[in-house]
Amino acid sequence: MTRILAVDDEPHILRLVSFSLTARGFEVLEATDGLAAIETAEREHPDLILMDVMMPVLDGYEACRRIKANPETTDIPIVMLSAKSQKAEQAVGLEAGALDYITKPFTPKDLVEQVRGFLGETP
Amino acid sequence: MSIIDEGGTIDRHEQVEAVLRATNDGLLVLSPTDEITLVNPAALQMLAVSEEELLHRRVSVEELLGIENDSTPGSSATCKDIMDCGLSECPAFASEDVRCWLMNGTLCDGPDKPSPFAEKQTRCVECETHKALATPFDPLCVEQHDLDLERGGQRLVLKVRVSPIADSRGSFIGRVVALRDITAEDEIAQMKNEFVSTVSHELRTPLTSIKGYVDLILDGDAGEVNEIQHEFLSIVKENSDRLVQLINDMLDISRIESGRVHLKVEAQDVEDLVAGAVDSFRAVMTQSGRSIQVDVPDDLPFVMADPDRVRQVLINLISNAVKYSPQGGDVLVAAKSENGVVKFTVSDEGLGISREDQMLLFTKFYRVDSALTREIGGTGLGLSICKSIIELLGGEIGCDSVSGEGSTFWFKLPAVPAEAIRLPQITGPEGQEGIVLVVDSDIEVAALIETYLRRRGFDVLIAHTAEDAMALAVAARPDVITLDVILDSGDGFDLLQRLKEHPETSEIPVVVLSIVCDEGRSCRFDAADYLEKPIDQKRLLDIVGTLVGSEDSPLVLVVDDDRSVVSMLTETLRRRGFAVAKAHDGTEALSAIEQRRPDLVLLDLKMPKMDGYEVIRRVKTHPEWGDIPIVVMTAHPIDHAHVDILAQTEARISKPLSPGDIAAQVEQLLAGVSMESEAS
Numbered sequence: 001m002t003r004i005l006a007v008d009d010e011p012h013i014l015r016l017v018s019f020s021l022t023a024r025g026f027e028v029l030e031a032t033d034g035l036a037a038i039e040t041a042e043r044e045h046p047d048l049i050l051m052d053v054m055m056p057v058l059d060g061y062e063a064c065r066r067i068k069a070n071p072e073t074t075d076i077p078i079v080m081l082s083a084k085s086q087k088a089e090q091a092v093g094l095e096a097g098a099l100d101y102i103t104k105p106f107t108p109k110d111l112v113e114q115v116r117g118f119l120g121e122t123p
Numbered sequence: 124m125s126i127i128d129e130g131g132t133i134d135r136h137e138q139v140e141a142v143l144r145a146t147n148d149g150l151l152v153l154s155p156t157d158e159i160t161l162v163n164p165a166a167l168q169m170l171a172v173s174e175e176e177l178l179h180r181r182v183s184v185e186e187l188l189g190i191e192n193d194s195t196p197g198s199s200a201t202c203k204d205i206m207d208c209g210l211s212e213c214p215a216f217a218s219e220d221v222r223c224w225l226m227n228g229t230l231c232d233g234p235d236k237p238s239p240f241a242e243k244q245t246r247c248v249e250c251e252t253h254k255a256l257a258t259p260f261d262p263l264c265v266e267q268h269d270l271d272l273e274r275g276g277q278r279l280v281l282k283v284r285v286s287p288i289a290d291s292r293g294s295f296i297g298r299v300v301a302l303r304d305i306t307a308e309d310e311i312a313q314m315k316n317e318f319v320s321t322v323s324h325e326l327r328t329p330l331t332s333i334k335g336y337v338d339l340i341l342d343g344d345a346g347e348v349n350e351i352q353h354e355f356l357s358i359v360k361e362n363s364d365r366l367v368q369l370i371n372d373m374l375d376i377s378r379i380e381s382g383r384v385h386l387k388v389e390a391q392d393v394e395d396l397v398a399g400a401v402d403s404f405r406a407v408m409t410q411s412g413r414s415i416q417v418d419v420p421d422d423l424p425f426v427m428a429d430p431d432r433v434r435q436v437l438i439n440l441i442s443n444a445v446k447y448s449p450q451g452g453d454v455l456v457a458a459k460s461e462n463g464v465v466k467f468t469v470s471d472e473g474l475g476i477s478r479e480d481q482m483l484l485f486t487k488f489y490r491v492d493s494a495l496t497r498e499i500g501g502t503g504l505g506l507s508i509c510k511s512i513i514e515l516l517g518g519e520i521g522c523d524s525v526s527g528e529g530s531t532f533w534f535k536l537p538a539v540p541a542e543a544i545r546l547p548q549i550t551g552p553e554g555q556e557g558i559v560l561v562v563d564s565d566i567e568v569a570a571l572i573e574t575y576l577r578r579r580g581f582d583v584l585i586a587h588t589a590e591d592a593m594a595l596a597v598a599a600r601p602d603v604i605t606l607d608v609i610l611d612s613g614d615g616f617d618l619l620q621r622l623k624e625h626p627e628t629s630e631i632p633v634v635v636l637s638i639v640c641d642e643g644r645s646c647r648f649d650a651a652d653y654l655e656k657p658i659d660q661k662r663l664l665d666i667v668g669t670l671v672g673s674e675d676s677p678l679v680l681v682v683d684d685d686r687s688v689v690s691m692l693t694e695t696l697r698r699r700g701f702a703v704a705k706a707h708d709g710t711e712a713l714s715a716i717e718q719r720r721p722d723l724v725l726l727d728l729k730m731p732k733m734d735g736y737e738v739i740r741r742v743k744t745h746p747e748w749g750d751i752p753i754v755v756m757t758a759h760p761i762d763h764a765h766v767d768i769l770a771q772t773e774a775r776i777s778k779p780l781s782p783g784d785i786a787a788q789v790e791q792l793l794a795g796v797s798m799e800s801e802a803s
Contacts, residue, residue: 010328010331010332012332012336013328013331013332013335016331016332016335016336016339019339019344020335020339020344023339023344054324083323083324083327083328083331084324086320086374086378104327104328104330104331105327105330105331105333105334105335105363105367106331106335107334107335107338108335108338108339108342108344109338109342120765
């Protein structure tokens with residue numbers, strides 16, 4: 001089963017992402033800050049990471065950079081999921097090595113479709 | 124010492140000096156040759172220099188303030204250069220030219236042509252070429268700029284105003300530079316901006332939950348929803364969407380107002396701008412059974428604008444036109460050229476807007492109050508954003524409407540003078556581009572096509588009958604033939620068939636022009652392309668240009684869903700002597716390759732219908748196309764899931780693109796290809 005690591009410090013949003021993906025057949029791993037995300041990525045090697053930006057301990061940009069810098073995890077695609085909607089902010093995420101940027105709020109259906117697209121699965 | 128003498132008269136000179144010393148704003152006076160002749164204490168303090176360091180030095184305003192002149196190479200050209208390159212037909216260059224004087228120390232027409240400075244200045248500043256090429260601190264204009272400086276470890280924001288000054292006879296005697304410290308105001312504006320940005324982020328987070336869970340319930344993910352629950356939840360969804368829009372608009376307006384919006388202003392093709400905006404409504408309109416009419420002539424000048432922002436304005440206006448004409452009716456999007464500007468209009472057949480409402484439409488949060496507007500919803504910020512954008516771009520926006528008869532929203536953007544974007548190759552006097560044989564029984568139409576083609580530098584031969592055409596084709600071996608299939612002397616398709624069967628002419632590409640839509644037949648007879656009358660000049664030149672290049676210039680296929688990227692690259696590549704074919708998505712790209720095999724493909728990755736990865740896969744696995752080099756252009760870091768596919772491409776370029784770099788890369792790759800084939 002395709003495994004996705006969802007990272008968000010907001011429990012309601014984390015549950016929303018998890019639920020939407022689980023309901024459509026994905027296995028979802030969860031982390032609530034950047035550091036936990038890095039650890040889970042190294043341990044579980046998920047197929048895709050959905051990463052919030054503003055988080056305690058370690059923010060999403062830095063977590064993304066570190067995951068990309070580690071040869072063990074560098075091939076895991078990361079998609080930023082953030083309330084920061086401005087282009088300049090999105091550029092920071094892409095520079096950090098993210099594959100794409102999804103702006104909050106999002107529609108669960110669109111999120112799942114996009115995730116499938118990133119994984120190269122046809123909906 | 125008193126400046127009032129015993130008789131009570133004031134010493135003017137001393138009075139002026141005293142006033143300058145007491146002024147809070149910094150003031151500098153420059154001579155016509157940029158020598159600093161006067162500086163007041165406030166200016167010295169702001170610039171953190173002593174009077175000795177400044178006075179009588181020759182220094183440009185840019186140098187003085189330590190700013191880089193980031194203007195384009197063309198704009199830093201001196202008056203003489205501009206004249207020499209033939210770029211300008213500025214009336215002021217030809218007569219009494221104040222710019223010549225300022226830049227070269229001479230007047231174009233010699234010193235014996237007196238004319239008041241103010242008059243010359245007006246003429247120069249009004250000149251279109253000047254407008255297009257103006258530098259940040261143009262000596263002819265009153266210019267105002269905000270500068271963010273660092274002085275002694277402290278941030279200093281200055282509003283700099285540079286004004287030319289003239290003596291009582293109207294002669295130019297230099298410039299005054301006024302400096303105002305606006306650091307405090309700027310900081311407040313920044314705080315406001317940060318506040319809006321933070322608030323918007325904080326609002327987005329709870330909204331994500333509200334919207335997300337409602338969507339899940341509505342989609343049936345949380346079990347069955349009965350009809351009334353569905354209705355109520357739909358209302359929640361609609362209003363949360365509205366809140367999201369409001370937040371986006373608020374952010375947008377705050378950025379525009381604080382000047383933190385970075386516009387990329389470039390010469391834009393009006394047709395592309397309109398097409399891009401109208402395209403996004405196609406699905407909606409088809410569903411509702413209505414249509415958007417477009418009326419944009421091909422011969423419009425380019426406009427100076429940021430394409431994304433203009434599209435945003437057009438989309439906003441079109442969306443309003445659709446929303447507020449509930450009883451249906453078409454929407455017309457048009458553009459026309461008038462007095463140095465291009466006027467865009469979006470007209471609907473809706474309810475119309477009263478005169479009182481028209482006055483207030485563009486103010487923030489103003490919404491026409493009616494049952495309809497209450498039902499439709501909206502933020503009341505859209506038009507205000509449009510106004511800010513258009514004004515930032517140096518344009519004007521407005522609305523004409525009669526209650527009950529529909530409304531027309533319009534905006535005007537400055538046109539780019541043809542001289543400023545005309546490319547030397549295109550205006551080339553000789554037929555370096557090739558020979559085109561125009562076959563048309565209508566003398567006037569043939570003459571029109573000839574004009575179009577000659578203007579572009581082609582040599583043109585004309586035949587009015589099939590016999591003449593055949594004879595000329597064999598004798599002159601043109602690079603391209605344009606053929607009207609309705610010939611007095613017989614069916615044009617017969618001629619086409621004869622041309623294709625004759626060994627001397629069978630390889631010459633033929634473009635079929637016709638008032639009868641008969642594309643299928645043209646294809647069967649192996650026409651290279653097909654064009655319906657009335658002739659679209661731009662398409663004709665595009666087609667002929669590509670075909671003429673077909674014999675010796677390598678063909679580059681440019682694929683990108685962003686039309687402005689495609690037109691930018693097309694222009695750059697054509698200028699470098701490549702033939703160019705265009706496609707706007709993956710499927711178009713494949714059919715273009717099928718039509719004519721390109722020597723190289725420039726490929727965007729993210730595109731609708733079929734993305735770039737799929738194009739690469741199909742091209743690289745195709746038995747005949749596998750060796751066509753592909754250069755990938757992408758705004759995103761490489762997708763690791765697709766690394767294998769990307770590894771098959773010849774090069775990758777990241778966006779934002781520099782057209783020059785791309786052309787250089789294309790040249791390099793194609794040079795490699797031809798060398799390899801020679802070697803083998």
